[in-house]
Amino acid sequence: MDSARSWLQKLQPRDKMRASSRKKNTFDECKDEEKSPEDDESLSNTTKQKVAAAKQYIENHYKEQMKNLQERKERRTILEKKLADADVSEEDQNNLLKFLEKKETEYMRLQRHKMGVDDFELLTMIGKGAFGEVRVCREKTTGHVFAMKKLKKSEMLRRGQVEHVRAERNLLAEVDSNCIVKLYCSFQDEEFLYLIMEYLPGGDVMTLLMRKDTLTEDEAGFYVAETVLAIESIHKHNYIHRDIKPDNLLLDRYGHLRLSDFGLCKPLDCSTIQEGIFQ
Incomplete structure (x- = not known):
């Protein structure tokens, strides 16, 4: 029995040495892995743009919460x-504050x-495109009217339009301007992607031109000025529209202009633009 005990005592230090050796090897391996971090310069422009969009979205969300x-x-x-x-009793005051x-x-x-298509009542169709449609809809809870853009995901994939749709959604979520159509929320199901946007009952500038034939100088100057402001608002966030035309210039109920349809918009990498090129 004593010999067995002495043999175990001799064996234990060796086991401890082996365990510590394994720990050391593991630590050295981790250290080697830490020595090779990904170089910042290897990040692609697309990744940088995604990071910038996410940062802007979080900042806007925080500002909205604080507001x-x-x-x-x-x-x-x-x-x-x-x-x-007012002449209100303390009890009534407390009741009103609780209410x-x-x-x-x-x-x-x-x-x-979490919004879904079942939260809306679908009304009139106001537009139809290659892989989607736009309908007037009414939110069932509040009765507020919106424009619902419904995009078929399989068609987006087949036509290679995923990046364009993502850029449109990112721009609408990132840019807060009275000169462009507002995006209130977005959601999806297995088949479709939905964008719930501001509904503008004034139609588009193309319809206005067809109805009036010729605008007065003051009217033309007014709409050109608002178009310039709209384009400037997205250029400030490093996006280009690439599809400016009367059909994509919508009018609200007061006659003010909103830029819409950002399906062809593209993030602009300003680091590639040479300084003084426009001087």
């Missing part, structure tokens, strides 16, 4: 001031709700 929080505080402050000035909080909570829950 909503500030507006919520302001609404509460205004209500508290009105209640303080406001409940409504705000319901609104925030609706904001977080």
Whole structure:
């Protein structure tokens, strides 16, 4: 028995040495892997553009959240001031404030709700393209009217239009301007991709030209100026439209212009443009 014990005692240090040796080898291997990080210069322009778009999206999302929080505080402050000035009992004031909080909570829950095609009532078709269509739709919960762009994913793949659609979606999500059509949300199912956008009841500039035949000098100057502002708003975010035409210039209910249809838009890599080329 004693001999067996002494043999085990002799064996244990060797096992410990082997274990420590294995740990050391593993550590050295990890160290070797850490010595070969991917060089930043090897990143493609597409990756850089995706990173920039994601960064801009997160910043816009954060700003929107902070804006909503500030507006919520302001609404509460205004209500508290009105209640303080009015002849309302303390109990009624508390009840009204609780009612406001409940409504705000319901609104925030609706904001977080994952949208789907079943949340909308489909109305008139207002446009049809090679791999999709645009319909007027009404959100069932609020009754608000939007334009739903419905794109068939299999056709997008077959025609090689995936990158164009992705660029359109990224631009609409990234650029916050009154000069372009607004994107409210996007979602998809197994067959289609859906973009829920601002509905503009004024038609397009092509229809306006056909109806009026000739614009006055003031009207032409007004629409040219708003078109320039719209193009500038996307150039600031390093995108080019590549399909400017009267059909893609839509009018809102007040007659102001919005640039639309970014299916051919392309991110512009400004690092390849030589300084002074436009001087």
